[in-house]
Amino acid sequence: MTVTLRDVAARAGVSTAAVSRTFTPGASVSPRMRARVLKAAEALGYQPSTIASAMSTGRTKLIGLVVTNFRNPLMLDVFERFTAQLQDRGLRPLLVNLRDDADPAEAIAMLRGYRVDGVVIASSTVTRGFARAFAASGIPTVHSFGPVTPSPDVHVVGIDNVEAGRIAARELLKRGYKPGFLGGPGTASSTQDRVAGFSQYAPRAYKHNAEAYTFQAGYDAMSRICRRATGWFCADDVLSLGAMAALRDRGLRVPDQAGVIGFNDMEMASWPGIDLTTIRMPTGAIISGAIDLVTAVMDEPDRPPETRMFPCTLMERGTLRSSAPKSRARA
Amino acid sequence: MTVTLRDVAARAGVSTAAVSRTFTPGASVSPRMRARVLKAAEALGYQPSTIASAMSTGRTKLIGLVVTNFRNPLMLDVFERFTAQLQDRGLRPLLVNLRDDADPAEAIAMLRGYRVDGVVIASSTVTRGFARAFAASGIPTVHSFGPVTPSPDVHVVGIDNVEAGRIAARELLKRGYKPGFLGGPGTASSTQDRVAGFSQYAPRAYKHNAEAYTFQAGYDAMSRICRRATGWFCADDVLSLGAMAALRDRGLRVPDQAGVIGFNDMEMASWPGIDLTTIRMPTGAIISGAIDLVTAVMDEPDRPPETRMFPCTLMERGTLRSSAPKSRARA
DNA sequence: CATTCTGTCGCAACCGGTTGCAAAACGTCA
DNA sequence: TGACGTTTTGCAACCGGTTGCGACAGAATG
Numbered sequence: 001m002t003v004t005l006r007d008v009a010a011r012a013g014v015s016t017a018a019v020s021r022t023f024t025p026g027a028s029v030s031p032r033m034r035a036r037v038l039k040a041a042e043a044l045g046y047q048p049s050t051i052a053s054a055m056s057t058g059r060t061k062l063i064g065l066v067v068t069n070f071r072n073p074l075m076l077d078v079f080e081r082f083t084a085q086l087q088d089r090g091l092r093p094l095l096v097n098l099r100d101d102a103d104p105a106e107a108i109a110m111l112r113g114y115r116v117d118g119v120v121i122a123s124s125t126v127t128r129g130f131a132r133a134f135a136a137s138g139i140p141t142v143h144s145f146g147p148v149t150p151s152p153d154v155h156v157v158g159i160d161n162v163e164a165g166r167i168a169a170r171e172l173l174k175r176g177y178k179p180g181f182l183g184g185p186g187t188a189s190s191t192q193d194r195v196a197g198f199s200q201y202a203p204r205a206y207k208h209n210a211e212a213y214t215f216q217a218g219y220d221a222m223s224r225i226c227r228r229a230t231g232w233f234c235a236d237d238v239l240s241l242g243a244m245a246a247l248r249d250r251g252l253r254v255p256d257q258a259g260v261i262g263f264n265d266m267e268m269a270s271w272p273g274i275d276l277t278t279i280r281m282p283t284g285a286i287i288s289g290a291i292d293l294v295t296a297v298m299d300e301p302d303r304p305p306e307t308r309m310f311p312c313t314l315m316e317r318g319t320l321r322s323s324a325p326k327s328r329a330r331a
Numbered sequence: 332m333t334v335t336l337r338d339v340a341a342r343a344g345v346s347t348a349a350v351s352r353t354f355t356p357g358a359s360v361s362p363r364m365r366a367r368v369l370k371a372a373e374a375l376g377y378q379p380s381t382i383a384s385a386m387s388t389g390r391t392k393l394i395g396l397v398v399t400n401f402r403n404p405l406m407l408d409v410f411e412r413f414t415a416q417l418q419d420r421g422l423r424p425l426l427v428n429l430r431d432d433a434d435p436a437e438a439i440a441m442l443r444g445y446r447v448d449g450v451v452i453a454s455s456t457v458t459r460g461f462a463r464a465f466a467a468s469g470i471p472t473v474h475s476f477g478p479v480t481p482s483p484d485v486h487v488v489g490i491d492n493v494e495a496g497r498i499a500a501r502e503l504l505k506r507g508y509k510p511g512f513l514g515g516p517g518t519a520s521s522t523q524d525r526v527a528g529f530s531q532y533a534p535r536a537y538k539h540n541a542e543a544y545t546f547q548a549g550y551d552a553m554s555r556i557c558r559r560a561t562g563w564f565c566a567d568d569v570l571s572l573g574a575m576a577a578l579r580d581r582g583l584r585v586p587d588q589a590g591v592i593g594f595n596d597m598e599m600a601s602w603p604g605i606d607l608t609t610i611r612m613p614t615g616a617i618i619s620g621a622i623d624l625v626t627a628v629m630d631e632p633d634r635p636p637e638t639r640m641f642p643c644t645l646m647e648r649g650t651l652r653s654s655a656p657k658s659r660a661r662a
Numbered sequence: 663c664a665t666t667c668t669g670t671c672g673c674a675a676c677c678g679g680t681t682g683c684a685a686a687a688c689g690t691c692a
Numbered sequence: 693t694g695a696c697g698t699t700t701t702g703c704a705a706c707c708g709g710t711t712g713c714g715a716c717a718g719a720a721t722g
Contacts, residue, residue, distance in 0.1 A: 002446075004678055015702045020680055027681095030700060050444040051385050052678035056707045060382060065426070070411035071598070073404055080401035083428035092445070093426045095396070097414035113381040114423070115333075215602050245603045267402070268599075271546050272576045335708055346672045351710055358711095361670060383708035387677045 012040035140297035144290035147189035165197025168233035176324020177231020218242025275318035343371035471628035475621035478520035496528025499564035507655020508562020549573025606649035
């Protein structure tokens with residue numbers, strides 16, 4: 001059926017080793033031999049089997065990409081960059097959908113079965129236990145968008161959520177809002193860190209966690225809590241949009257009567273009509289960082305767990321007023 | 332390093348064949364033998380190598396998922412469903428990013444190298460030539476969201492774009508708009524079909540193609556053409572949002588003075604504040620259809636190229652008025 | 663008890679490349 | 693021309709499962 005190494009060798013009248021070497025970069029082959037093999041290979045339409053190669057070298061060039069939440073527009077950027085950057089390094093993403101109901105043990109078994117060279121978890125909601133389980137299975141694992149901790153037990157590339165919380169609080173106070181915090185699911189470490197930083201500047205701020213990082217969850221939550229504060233830090237852009245819709249439906253004008261600052265800076269945050277002030281996460285840097293790190297761990301499996309942290313920046317747009325409303329405050 | 336079949340066989344005191352059979356569903360093993368092998372396997376932490384298995388069976392259980400446009404929010408749904416459905420059938424998605432600058436021949440070579448069992452192209456902008464090239468390489472290929480043609484040369488699962496165009500034209504006329512068409516890149520067959528259907532009811536409608544399926548492209552195009560018609564069929568939801576922003580910036584109120592009907596029904600189309608009237612594509616059905624078809628082709632490679640077509644439905648929301656504005660028309 | 667049938671098990675070849683080792687070929691210099 | 697160093701090449705074992713075939717055990721039948 002498919003043409004193999006031996007077919008090519010036979011046609012070129014050389015050994016299989018010679019054929020293998022012409023397709024292995026850096027192997028010792030004379031130009032004459034290479035040309036001869038290439039000619040036969042082309043005539044036969046030969047394509048080396050990565051699978052067979054993986055068999056003997058022990059490297060599949062496969063990277064498991066584990067995703068839990070496909071609903072967030074941010075993931076589009078993540079997929080695009082991951083695939084592009086892996087491809088540039090000759091690696092391939094094996095996509096794994098780790099839904100809520102899915103058994104992580106099963107996902108691990110499957111990735112072990114394929115003998116993936118490494119795993120990158122792209123999720124802020126995966127618990128540390130999950131990440132640890134992957135790493136414990138002996139596969140080089142990097143948790144991107146994961147929790148930054150002082151003594152990590154798994155490689156992490158993430159952002160400074162605490163500082164992001166501080167930035168948000170400072171901005172809200174500077175502009176004369178009464179700060180409030182609307183987070184995502186309480187179990188997510190990202191939410192915990194952001195609220196911690198936020199509280200450093202706004203210790204008495206009202207705090208509430210929505211049930212999910214979705215529009216509806218933001219809408220529902222904000223409908224109930226909209227009077228508890230005037231300037232809201234929402235831990236996700238989509239959540240922010242839901243919250244803003246609720247604020248408007250309650251008759252509160254953004255940004256005059258209520259301010260919103262989001263998180264992620266997804267593409268549509270900058271669209272006219274949305275124009276969301278938000279905190280930008282350096283997605284590109286995190287992803288290159290994660291890929292760099294996972295390849296480094298592949299080369300040196302016993303590397304101690306390492307954390308790479310990137311800063312976030314404020315994207316000023318239209319959902320935060322520029323300063324406290326003096327006239328109205330006095331009126 | 333890793334524990335193999337032979338390690339398990341040795342520990343259980345049986346042949347490697349016995350071990351292989353206990354892990355092969357449907358193979359002939361006695362319950363006693365199975366228990367014995369399982370015990371040894373568990374003690375050793377054995378995980379069968381899918382790679383090695385692929386070597387002898389010739390099936391990798393890998394499906395190449397080829398994507399060209401990661402920017403469209405629709406893709407989130409596509410990724411989620413594809414991964415979930417493939418996983419349910421014991422297949423795994425190998426994600427391929429076929430950027431504009433990427434050489435399709437390279438992508439094909441890579442997929443052949445991994446000996447993927449099948450390929451699903453998830454893109455409406457991939458040309459027929461690309462799809463054909465994949466199929467010609469001997470890999471079972473299905474073009475999902477692809478062009479529906481009378482005599483296909485590759486398996487296609489798509490929607491009735493012509494009928495979708497008709498639906499849009501009928502709605503716009505019924506509601507008293509002067510119809511106009513804003514399409515995506517002219518090379519996309521989806522755009523061509525939609526405009527064909529549209530023209531059946533609105534033969535003299537103004538037509539224009541935006542440069543891409545993006546917000547900015549929609550904004551730019553509509554800024555220039557907004558006076559050419561009053562009811563616009565935009566061939567993509569994101570494009571619609573850009574177009575609507577342009578209409579508003581030009582002082583045209585939606586839906587009274589200008590109507591917009593989008594395409595895709597991406598999740599955010601239903602959000603308050605967006606509330607886009609649009610034509611829904613049955614994403615779930617297309618994806619199950621594509622997976623069904625590709626597995627069928629895997630089992631029977633010589634199947635003649637087949638087309639599966641699904642209908643679209645109108646989602647009535649707030650960007651189309653309910654009927655012609657009589658009062659104003661007379662005024 | 664002999665015979666046949668069914669179900670289980672092991673042997674060994676095979677899937678398609680890779681690579682250490684040694685032999686062969688080549689180039690260089692005296 | 694011969695000795696010596698450097699490439700280049702082929703042999704063959706190996707990576708980790710799978711499976712056709714024959715051997716064998718136990719059950720069923722005459």
